[in-house]
Amino acid sequence: MKATLKLDFDVIVVGAGLTGFAAAIGASKLGMKTLLVESTGVIGGLAVNGLVNPFMKYDYAGEDLIQGVFSELIERLKKVGDYVGRAFNYEALKYHLVNLLKENRVNILLYTQIIDLQIVEKKIQKIIGSAAGQRLEIRGKQFIDCTGDAALGKLAELTLLIGDEQSRQNQAVTQIFVLDNVQLNKTMEYVQQHPDDFFSWVSPQQKDIAISVAGFFKLVEQAIEDGMDLPRDHFFFIQLPEKTSVTVNTGHISITDANSPLAVSAAQLTGLEQTHQLTAFAQKYLPGFEDCCLRQSAAQIGIRESARIKGKYIFQQSDVTDFNKFPDAVVKAIYGVDIHQNQDEPSVKEVVLNYTDYYEIPARALIAAELDNLLMAGRNLSADFGGQSAVRIMPTCCGTGQGAGVIAALAALTGRKPADITAAEFQAELKKQGANL
Ligand SMILES: Cc1cc2nc3c(=O)[nH]c(=O)nc-3n(C[C@H](O)[C@H](O)[C@H](O)COP(=O)(O)OP(=O)(O)OC[C@H]3O[C@@H](n4cnc5c(N)ncnc54)[C@H](O)[C@@H]3O)c2cc1C
Numbered sequence: 134m135k136a137t138l139k140l141d142f143d144v145i146v147v148g149a150g151l152t153g154f155a156a157a158i159g160a161s162k163l164g165m166k167t168l169l170v171e172s173t174g175v176i177g178g179l180a181v182n183g184l185v186n187p188f189m190k191y192d193y194a195g196e197d198l199i200q201g202v203f204s205e206l207i208e209r210l211k212k213v214g215d216y217v218g219r220a221f222n223y224e225a226l227k228y229h230l231v232n233l234l235k236e237n238r239v240n241i242l243l244y245t246q247i248i249d250l251q252i253v254e255k256k257i258q259k260i261i262g263s264a265a266g267q268r269l270e271i272r273g274k275q276f277i278d279c280t281g282d283a284a285l286g287k288l289a290e291l292t293l294l295i296g297d298e299q300s301r302q303n304q305a306v307t308q309i310f311v312l313d314n315v316q317l318n319k320t321m322e323y324v325q326q327h328p329d330d331f332f333s334w335v336s337p338q339q340k341d342i343a344i345s346v347a348g349f350f351k352l353v354e355q356a357i358e359d360g361m362d363l364p365r366d367h368f369f370f371i372q373l374p375e376k377t378s379v380t381v382n383t384g385h386i387s388i389t390d391a392n393s394p395l396a397v398s399a400a401q402l403t404g405l406e407q408t409h410q411l412t413a414f415a416q417k418y419l420p421g422f423e424d425c426c427l428r429q430s431a432a433q434i435g436i437r438e439s440a441r442i443k444g445k446y447i448f449q450q451s452d453v454t455d456f457n458k459f460p461d462a463v464v465k466a467i468y469g470v471d472i473h474q475n476q477d478e479p480s481v482k483e484v485v486l487n488y489t490d491y492y493e494i495p496a497r498a499l500i501a502a503e504l505d506n507l508l509m510a511g512r513n514l515s516a517d518f519g520g521q522s523a524v525r526i527m528p529t530c531c532g533t534g535q536g537a538g539v540i541a542a543l544a545a546l547t548g549r550k551p552a553d554i555t556a557a558e559f560q561a562e563l564k565k566q567g568a569n570l
Pocket of ligand 1: 512
């Protein structure tokens, strides 16, 4: 089929989740003609379509480790009260993401799925998109894979890192949903009176962070005894800035291959079933949830990891636990290893850091090993299973995204390979863009 539309850009970012958003702005700030391509009609990826909330920890010693584009976003959310204790209003996020992209002159192409590409002498010449039955050809100097699922890596048949190193199984997936009309005062009274019914980290007095509650073990046990089919032994929710609304991150679906469209489709359907089971449970058993209603279930099933592209460096779990620092750092981060296991194992295996230090992510984990004009960031950066589980959180995705955007732009600007851009060059530009390095 002939292309009906032909486009040409300096930097092309594929995937408009938080990673792609930050990557496109990072590149455009350097004056590069930048295109952000997205297969859905929404900017925000899992943060919007997946209803993921809140932003996980990104501060250390009183300072925000992730700044730059991420800080610009947070400041806008804070100004209008749409950000409380790291939880955000979904519609506000969606709106500010688009405005920031527009203000930074990023070209946005929605409803376009990249389905093919052409490589000549280790360089992507063009990518092929499909939109409403039409074929698009998009040429570029530098490309960044921010699809979360390593779509460009798969299309280019690059070496992929998939799932756990031993089993190659991916992490369990979750369909998140939002409940409205919750009387949290009543819920928190119950939390206070029944401390043994919750995980030890749950506190009735939660200051500075959004109310976050996980447990209700006895109530879940009772419901199961009464014949309810529930996916977990507990219920987990986070309060949204709207105060009487919560986002529920309780569902749990084992998936051995999150790269299989059939498995992902089945998980999406199971997720919807779990959402309705958990809503019915909350209405019947949870204090404060008696009159709640289901506002929304996530349109995009929550895939924590599927495939990562092998880069010049594979970021390691030990880089997180040893708080490693790198001369070519693009971002500082603090969140710990957080693996949601599949069946036959405890549902969450979390190596919690005691947050005594931060670690850094090197640029080499963002530069593809086998191509000369491809970078990757966010969920599909070059990392081992444990390393990815720590750096996949949304603030860090913004950090790696902006890092990849800046390196791609410097490469496009000077006609060099991303690997030949020096740390001094990209770190100076990242600092100019407000990054905390
Ligand atoms: C269940 C769950 C709970 C989580 N909880 C938290 C949490 O509490 N706090 C936190 O900070 N993080 C959390 N995370 C992690 C975080 O949400 C994600 O890792 C992060 O949002 C990923 O961002 P991304 O931009 O890399 O990928 P995504 O958000 O997945 O964005 C990728 C985008 O690429 C598009 N795309 C894919 N393929 C193509 C293609 N071929 N062509 C065009 N476009 C394409 C997709 O439509 C999508 O919009 C959670 C994740 C999950 C799944």
